[in-house]
Amino acid sequence: MLKFRLYYDKDAEEDWLKKMSLNGWAFKKFFLGFYTFEPCEPGEYNYQIDLLDNWNGDKDNYSSFMEDVGVEVVGQWWRWVYLKKKTADGPFEMYTDVESKIAQYNRIRNFFKVFFAIEIICFLMELVATINTGHYIGGIFTVLIGLISLALLRIVWKCKLKIEQFKRNEK
Incomplete structure (x- = not known):
């Protein structure tokens, strides 16, 4: 499924992605406001969006670190990184303190x-x-x-x- 949305608010975008997951749609990729989804079990994934410190960071290191903690990098658009984690693996919050x-x-x-x-x-x-x-x-x-x-x-x-x-x- 393909949906078009423009978000300036990271929190609202995360909430929408979580709602889509609860409705049985897993976020697959993003490009210029177009979100691609694929079917999943309702509520299977939880999402977070992160803003990298700079454009030239080591993306492979970042992805590798995320995979080590059970988080999948769904995609990156400029400095924004879309992350997902299986809900069954526990809570998902990038920044806790x-x-x-x-x-x-x-x-x-x-x-x-x-x-x-x-x-x-x-x-x-x-x-x-x-x-x-x-x-x-x-x-x-x-x-x-x-x-x-x-x-x-x-x-x-x-x-x-x-x-x-x-x-x-x-x-």
């Missing part, structure tokens, strides 16, 4: 901050061009870029709130 959770959400927040900054620059450039030319097509693109900027700002803000929540719960 507060410090590692904070570090993970800091990485995610910083990752999206870069794209947010780029989108804001594009938005301002498009806004100026639209004002100068007066073309309504430019206005449509300005609104579209503005909406993308807001979506990125939302995920940056959500990560910030999660980090603050982890810090409060740590005390």
